[in-house]
Each structure stands twice: as structure tokens, then as C-alpha cells.
Amino acid sequence: MPSVNPPRGMRDFLPADKARRERVLAVIRQRYRAHGFDEIETPVMEDYGRLHAGIGGDNEKLAYNVLRRGLDADAIRAAAEDPAALTDLGLRYDLTVPLARFYASHRGELPGVFRSIQIAPVWRAERPQKGRYRQFMQCDIDIIGDGSARAEAELAVATLDTLDALGLEGGGIRINDRRLLDWMLEHFGFGADERPGVLITIDKLDKIGPDGVGAELRERGAAATAVDAFEAFLRRPQTLEFVPFGERQIRKALPEGAPDEVVAHLVGIGAAVAAARSHETEFGGVPLVFDPFLVRGMGYYTGTIFELSHPSVSYSLGGGGRYDGMIGRFLGQDVPAVGFSIGFERIVDLVEQGEDAAAEAVVVVHERDVPVAELAAHKARLVAAGGRVRLETRTKNLKALLERARADGYTAFATVAAGQTDLETKPLG
Secondary structure, three states: OOOOOOOOOOOOOOHHHHHHHHHHHHHHHHHHHHOOOEEOOOOOEEEHHHHOOOOOHHHHHHOOEEEOOOOOHHHHHHOOOOHHHHEEEEEOOOOHHHHHHHHHHHHHHOOOOEEEEEEEEEEOOOOOEOOEOOEEEEEEEEEEOOOOHHHHHHHHHHHHHHHHHOOOOOOEEEEEEHHHHHHHHHHHOOOOOOHHHHHHHHOOHHHHHHHHHHHHHHHOOOOHHHHHHHHHHHOOOOOOOOOOOOHHHHHHOOOOOOOHHHHHHHHHHHHHHHHHOOOOOOOOOOOEEEOOOOOOOOOOOOOEEEEEEOOOOOOOOEEEEEOOOOOHHHHOOOOOEEEEEEOHHHHOOOOOOOOOOOOOEEEEEEOOOOOHHHHHHHHHHHHHOOOEEEEEEOOOOHHHHHHHHHHOOOOEEEEEOOOOOOOOOEEOO
16 A cells, blocks of 8 residues: 655645745745835746756755656666766756746846745755754745845844744844855965865864864865965964954955955945844844855855854854846846845744634534524634635534644634524633
8 A cells, every 4th residue: 555644745734834934934024024025936846958957056956856758668777877868857956946937938028126925845855863854844935136234134124024034033144255265265275276165164163163164174175275265264363352244244254355345345234234123222223244254156156155054052043145047047147236134944833823804713513403504504604704715514522623623723613503503602711
């Protein structure tokens, strides 16, 4: 017999779980729209060549590909060593690649600066484990057509505002710039060809520390003088004073001589976020922290990168960055673009349970002999009053029935007998 379980790494959601997820999604959508973003929808599948064009980083290796139609056994054997000959479509592994294709296709119908919302499932052939799924929801906001600090600031403010609206106040954003990372590695003496591997190791700094990073870089065969210079920088004497986000904090965290243009861009983001979040005090007025070793793994990032943090958890709750070169792959000319994605599957577990906004969610428990027409009339009146209504036939174990209804989000109940004209609702306490 086939298994009745969902595929590994994918999940079913019971009604209460689904309702909770939809409540969280409704808040996210509402806050994003309040900040001037408009929701779009793209197909769950894209062309194989687009998904494997070298712009999706390591996620391209995790793509689910769709077998071409009409291939017989001989054709499959002949093309066994060439995935592109076997497949022509694939399930999207993120929402950024489809957005780039969408913008290239509809540019003439969109405003000069386009602010998009995408909330949809994506699929990756991950190794299933706790907190890592093969199908999961992404909640993205992106700004296309604006290369200024305003775009990053808008994304940061909208994201922090959304976190607040979900009851997760006190969030912050770690921020860096890929151009600073590249400049820093060049400053230490790492060659251009070895920098991608060096970044993979630097990304582990929080986990393995300076000694571990140095040892791994040497194992990778990185230039010894560059590793020495990098280790010396990590171990440099530093004061423990608190430096709020701004030019001083950024330059204090970098070797001398950092590019003025990039530093000024980050400072501009901080000034705009500070103005919008003037009520924030925990981070000295700016809920941003410059992290010179924030890497983020996506190969398409070209500038600012950021990660969303919250004091209640040690892991990131989202992230994003600037990817100015991606859309140009489709248009033949560069278009500035930057995006931020909330980690929905992580956030939904942190949000406290809430109730639907309807006046009442009522389960109507009726005797078996109540005519269907009477039940329909009772239900229609409750629904017209703004309630949510479920009809249930009375069972011997009424307590179990009501407990099940309460678990499904119902807040009140009423009992009905044949010929009864009025309903008295009571709370499910």
C-alpha cells in the first residue's frame, strides 16, 4: 500500500494551523501594502535554462526539475548525462529569479520604480531536518529601478514595522555590503579567483571563531600572507565602547581606507531608517548594526546585504540584499534592484496565537431530528451577523465535540432542537 504521509520535507496543515498561518500572512500583506508595495503572482515553474543560468547560487543545485513530455526510454537513456536535454521546466527555488523574469516581461506596464510583494511557496531538494523543508513559504518585498539608499531604507522600515505588527517588537538588522567584503579581501591580499571560497569560510566566523577560520583558510590553500593579514585584523585591539550605527561604527569595524562611496551609502540608509524609527531606543535610535563579516550566500548580490534578527532567537528571521546585475541578464541593460525576504516558517512559530476578527465563531450543535431548512436558516442569520458558523450533530460526548471545536478556533456554541426559533450562544471557556 502507498504511504499516506506527505512527501519527506513537506507538510500537511490541520485547520487550526492553517488558520494561524493565514492570520500571520494577512498581517504581513497588510503592512507591506501600507508601505506602498503591490502584490504580484508568478507561475510555480520557470524554464530550466532560467533556473540554471548561474544567478541562483547554490540553490540551483537544489532545484526540482520537470521531465520533458514525450520522451521514450531510448531518448531518456541517450540524454542521461545531460539534465538540460531531459528537462525543460523546474519548480522555482526562490522568488527573486521569477521576479527578474516578470519585470523584464512587463517593464512597459510597470512604474519606473516598482515595489513588489510576492508571497508564495517555493521548492528545494533539501535534506529534510528540523526547521528545513522541501516546500516552504517565502514573503518577499523588492524595489526595482531605484539604486539609492532610499530603496534599502524602505525595505528595512517596512520589514521592521511588519515584525512589530506581528508582536515581535525589538527586531534589528545586521547590514553589510558585498563591495566592502570584496575590497577588504583585496586589501588583505586574497586573489580574485580565491575570494568566493574565502567568503564561504568567513561566513563560518560566528561558529568556528578566528582560529577556525584561519585554519580552514590555510587548508583551502589560500595565500599565506593574506591569511596572516586577515588573522591579525581579527585579533587587533578594540575598545569596548558602544558605537551607534553610523560612519564611525562602520569605519571602526574595517581596515583603514574603506571606499567612501560605499560607506556613505550605508550611512544614508541608517539616517533614513533612524528618521522613520525615531521611537526606537534599544539600538541608539537606529535598529541597524554594521557587520563587516556578514556574507549571505547568494551569488547574485552586488551591494548591500542584510539579515533580520530578534533578541528572542539566535538565528536569522530573514534577509536580502541588492542584486543590480540580475535583471540585466534578461533585458541586456542593468536595472537596480534590491529585496528583503521574511523567514515566514521561522516567524510563524514565534507569533502568539490570535483569534479571527469575526464577531463570533460559533459551533451550532443540533439534534438529529432538526429539519435541514431550519438549520440553514439559523446558520444564515449567524453568518449575516458577521460570524463564522459550523453545524455539528449532537453526540453522546458533547464535551469532546466542544473541545475539538475550540481547538479549531471556535469561541462560542449554541444548541438547537427542532422547532426552536432563537439561539442562545455561550462562550467556549
